[in-house]
């Protein structure tokens with residue numbers, strides 16, 4: 001994307017600053033953190049629309065009671081694939097893309113620590129998703145037992161299950177390699193003076209996320225491998241007839257699954273912690289509290305997994321333990337929300353698109369956190385579990401949570417990446433349409449769940465009709481609004497005539513803003529100046 | 543160390559990467575290790591409802607005047623074309639007193655089929671106070687075509703069962719054993735219910 005190199009630091013190593021020529025050399029063999037970041041972001045955007053199309057099918061079928069559009073089995077394939085694609089194909093690669101673009105620039109490094117590994121981590125993914133999506137066209141169809149793949153149901157599918165398992169293995173390998181690279185970059189490549197407790201919060205949250213990924217993706221790989229051998233090689237890990245235990249799968253899966261939801265949200269906390277201080281023109285309130293809160297959330301995320309399984313039946317003491325441990329997570333999460341609000345307190349705020357998305361995040365993510373607390377109550381979860389209330393909860397934390405933060409980050413850094421301003425007018429239209437429709441889409445689902453509508457069902461009894469119609473209409477508006485997002489990005493990359501300055505935003509602090517917009521191909525070849533004028537958290541001596 | 547030496551320091555990366563790869567591989571192993579770990583944990587704590595003790599000689603049981611309701615639940619896996627029921631849906635039993643529960647299994651097909659039952663106790667922690675001396679679930683069961691049979695369970699519940707547990711459910715699910723013991727099939731002789739021949743479940 002960057003067409004010229006104007007940066008003054010870049011003269012020391014001219015030979016490194018020429019971009020490879022030709023499409024294959026530039027993109028297929030690239031080892032450049034910005035190019036790889038761009039590739040990740042493009043993949044994530046494609047998958048976002050692909051998974052979004054599936055969501056449109058789901059909402060269209062649920063518009064009215066009865067079966068109108070699709071067969072129940074295909075409906076189940078849609079809910080399963082929608083979740084797998086959105087989690088592993090859209091949100092996770094998008095965060096890795098942002099990490100690739102921003103981390104070297106934020107810590108004053110020329111590139112990622114392991115550039116060739118970086119190329120690999122990315123290029124595995126298109127193959128993994130091609131394989132996953134290809135199952136939809138196989139005789140036995142795509143996976144239809146839900147993204148959680150509980151046996152025995154998940155073992156009753158056809159031969160295509162092997163493809164699903166292998167694609168998950170590939171995604172896992174990609175995530176682990178990406179995480180190793182991110183940790184090596186952060187630990188070994190910081191510019192002199194960029195101590196750990198001066199790092200931007202996006203870097204901090206990603207460091208912790210990377211450790212979570214290395215800790216739990218292998219456990220998921222183990223769980224699906226056991227499913228694979230149960231399905232094809234007559235083992236009985238989860239087969240009760242052979243002495244196994246299907247509930248055991250749930251324990252192993254959620255040992256991965258709960259940390260996984262924090263993998264999806266921690267980088268969002270980081271992005272929001274970058275954006276709010278910029279547009280409130282005040283330093284982040286409680287920087288070190290934010291770091292410790294993130295670390296405690298990550299730690300606690302390992303001891304709460306059974307809150308997804310209260311209904312399987314567990315001893316009273318276990319139910320109480322998992323209930324209290326889960327509610328404990330609300331404490332560091334509350335600290336974060338308190339700090340964001342305090343950062344805005346008496347700030348001179350302005351409301352450009354990134355700030356709007358960040359504010360939308362703070363408000364709507366909190367609603368998702370509150371419904372999470374309700375679900376954490378072991379006694380009432382017996383009623384809420386597997387109902388639309390759960391669907392409402394996780395969509396509040398994931399859509400106006402993770403995805404709003406991703407969009408906030410995209411609008412925030414897009415001028416830096418391209419060297420041009422996006423259309424503020426269309427960005428704002430995108431925000432307001434998304435923020436309103438996402439509530440029309442997901443808020444009624446709380447009521448549906450409390451009234452007893454189960455999740456993953458293509459048909460429902462007629463008393464649920466009105467709320468489902470409202471939800472579907474919200475869904476269609478939300479889906480259509482995302483085309484605006486695509487339009488704004490394409491316009492900014494190819495058409496915008498408005499150049500962006502280095503700093504882009506008046507209140508922005510951090511090393512990325514000391515580079516030109518667009519930044520040079522290799523970010524920092526000589527160490528940057530690190531003091532209170534360039535970075536946001538410059539406490540202490542140098 | 544200058545900035546450049548710092549970032550070119552391959553050794554530094556190599557050391558860190560080695561540790562991180564080790565962590566990833568270790569966690570892959572841990573994923574599998576969770577399977578036996580959970581099993582051991584469940585057996586010790588009764589979590590999972592499978593903490594039932596099996597004894598052959600009961601000895602002296604501590605008596606109690608407390609009574610508790612036990613429900614009997616029966617399920618058949620869809621792969622096994624049997625009919626399987628509890629004779630009574632529930633019973634009041636005195637703690638510390640040897641009791642018998644009867645289940646009824648019927649094979650309505652014309653072929654001989656071998657099945658085996660798994661069991662589960664709810665609430666799970668009650669399983670630690672549940673003692674069985676004989677159970678049809680200990681062994682594989684052969685039913686000839688159109689045969690039906692009563693299947694007994696002999697058990698008692700220890701007197702120190704926590705106060706807050708007012709009711710216990712004993713649940714069985716019968717599964718088909720596809721590659722069943724050929725000797726049993728050929729001789730046409732069922733394993734006698736209750737004989738503790740194979741407690742692999």
Ligand code: HEM
Nearest residue numbers: 261264265307308330369372373375376385386390394397
């Ligand atoms: C205060 C914080 C939170 C609490 C107390 C909480 C609690 C819970 C509980 C108890 C459930 C299980 C409900 C059930 O199945 O019956 C659940 C489900 C879920 N949560 Fe959260 N949660 C919190 C935050 C988050 C965040 C930040 C995310 C992700 C960004 C998230 C994503 C999910 C997902 C995806 C599910 C459903 C998984 C499934 O069954 O498919 N949660 N949450």
Ligand SMILES: [Cu+2]
Nearest residue numbers: 258261307308
């Ligand atoms: Cu969870």
